[in-house]
Amino acid sequence: MAKAVQSLSQHGTTMDRDAWLDQAELCETDGYPAVCQAIIRATAHMGFEDSMESAEDQADVWASEADKFAHRHAVVTARALFELALEATPASMDLWRSAADLEREQGTIEDLEALLKRAVQYCPQAEVLWLIAAKEKWIKQGDVQGARLILEEAFRANPGSESIVLAAVKLESETEQYTRAKLLLERARTTEFDGQMGTSRIWMKSAVLLRQLDDLDTALTLTKQGLAIFPKSYKLWLIQAQLEIQQHQYEAARQTLSTALKQCPGSVELWVSAARLESSAHFNLQIRARAILERARVYSPKSPTLWLEQARLEADTIGNLPVARTLLARALQECPKSGQLWAESILLEPRPQRKAKSVDALKHADKDDPAVTCMIARLFWSERRVEKARTWFERAAKADPDYGDAWAWWLKFETDLAARTASGLIRIMDKCGRL
Template sequence: MTKAVTSLAKGGAPMDRESWFDQALQCECDGYPSTCRAIIRAAANMGFDSEDSAADRSDVWVSEAERFIPKHSGSRDESEKEQTNGIVTARAIFAQALEVQPADVDLWRNAADLEREHGSPADLENLLRRAVQYCPRAEVLWLIAAKEKWKQQNDIEGARIILEEAFAANPSSEAIILAAVKLESENGQYARALMLLERARQTDFSSTDEGNAGLEKPLGTGRVWMKSAVLLRQVNKLQDALKVARDGVELFPKFYKLWLVQAQLEQHDNNTSIARQTLSRALKQCPREPILWISAARLEYRGTLSTIDTTSIKNLSRARAILERARVYIPREPILWLESVQLEAEQSTQVARTLLARALQDCPKSGMLWAEAILLEPRPLRKAKSVDALKNADSQDPIVIVAVARLFWSERRVDKARLWFERATVAQPDYGDAWAWWWRFESEQRHLKKLSTTTDPVNDSIDQMDIQIKNLEAACSKASPTHGQYWPQIAKDPANARLSVNDILHKVAAFLGNTPQL
């Protein structure tokens, strides 16, 4: 094939690299994958000169490979047809790039994405095995390999072996040891997980330490100590958890999450005054962490640190003062403004609107504030406010998109609402609240349809709705979201530690019924 390419060029009928790649695709479509790969190998270096580095060529090849990777269409039949065309071509281009840049971690990740979407589990496993051989110090490649073994193949022992090999290659890797802890704890092996954490607390992670400025290489990391306290709390060893948290903040006083876990444990033990003192100390060490200020305020007006608690207001004036002080330390922080607005809204909608107007002057592009503005507006004015929100905030902000979807839902414009909920999950799949609102919406539509009539056509319609909800759940599970106003609080509740993504989805969706509705 190389001879053919050279002969054509000498014979006055040259083709550029792009044309040769198109010919490779045609060979793939005609059922000649070996010829396709041979063309890619022979033509890949056309158009480059001696000054182009291996990295430059690799970057060009990756961008060219993208146009051959199939894009899913709306029809399943069309999607399956598309998946047969372009995969071999794209894979061959990646292989060429990896041959000249075998130590490029991002390149291996891109190739892994291709195999995950369009290859077989065996193809992906083989590629990742090669990846970690060439890049043994790349934590992310080991973690991807272990996750694929665990989550996709349900091979827990295989994932454990990969993580053991990863730790042997990266003995000071916080990420790898915490991945091993997650593997063990989520599969009920708490003793093994706690043993790993105890060992990690005695490990020197000096190259990855966090929040320990001014200290002489403490053992463990802030995250390791925090995860230790959280897991001990999860297995109901509350006093041990509290001791670990307190010891941890002495070593890592700038790691705010440790302070927060300590305060939560103290408040859980009905030591509200001690929790208050802990948060006061935390704010002296970490005055620019919004969640600490918010937690301190909630402790005053809720009597709890829980984000999802909706009990009656207690010390409003003290909570208000804490949040005002927080905005001095952390100006133009939308989440602090939002907390203040939501606090006032429980007392007076008008006061909340006035405060929100100030907030939007301070943070004019904040999606969370514009979404709250839609919620607080009188019903006849909400549509206009949603237009303002879309104009001023990031058009891809899932919080605003969800607010607009909920507005359509309140107006019974079902198709529009569904479209906007889907748009929110596409814009940011990691935003769990969007999935929960969408699931709640679809569940309500199914319930209403079931109540409306019992004729056979409707039964078919309900079956379709069931499929739609199942597809939504599958997409949410694949996205495995971690962010949102409510999602992380419910997901991180110790009582929910071993729940699946779909279980969390259902719990968050149920809780959303307690929040202000449009």
């Protein structure tokens, strides 16, 4: 192929690299992958001969072209371009990751595993590549021992890596090897990370695991030890307060949250937890909860979560709907794009006004905001417009797959629909039986 390209050039037939790449893709489509690869090898350097592009610049061009062909599902063409880019810059973690994404989405498990083995050889300090390799071995192949060995090798290459330690802990805990998980966390807590023993995340994960195993006393002890080292970790404070509430130590939890707010006044989660504790059945102090949330807005005036929490306090706990609506109106002036606030404002409107409010929400909130979309799906559900509701639930879940409320409401919708259908069938069959 190299001779052919050279001969064509000598006889005055000129084709630029883009034209050759199109020919390579055509060969792949026709079932000639070796010819496709040969064309790319022979023509990929066209356009670079008379310029001063570095290897990194050339690799960027090839990677960009590889992404283009990957989107067109021309896997062989894209893979060959990535190979050239990786040969030019084998220490580029981003390139290896892009190539791995191609193999994960369109290649085989074997191709991905081989690529990741090469990747960690060239980039042993790239934690993310080790983690991808371990996850693929565990999740896709079901090889727990293989994943364990990869993580052990990764830790040898990256001693003191928090991400790799926690990945190993997740592997052991999700395969119910709790003793191994606890041992890994104990070892990590006594390992020095940047001059401190463990990290706040390691201490937090340790307490969470023990809470899951119902060892609340030990978990509480660990949070106190961790906070002595990391007093600014709001998550550790939250877990300590939750553990105390779980053990019915309400005064201790109140004191914990009070101390936590002095250490982490910018944490919205701590302010919300403190307000909820005051308005809970144990204290039943809604006025104090309101004061906490108003004080919280001094530190985070643009937080939709704080506005939403106070509106719900007024509407649900105190039962003062006019005040809740007024709060939401003020909140939407401060946070006009917040889908959370728009969704709540739709819910608090009288039923005849909800449709108009939902139109305003779609206009002013961020496009395809999952909270607004999910609320509109719920409105369709309440009107028994089943197909419309299902379409909007699906749209909400696609807009943000991590937005759990959309999935939860969608599941509730489908469950309710299935139950109604089943009960209807039972009634029909019962009538048929009597006839």
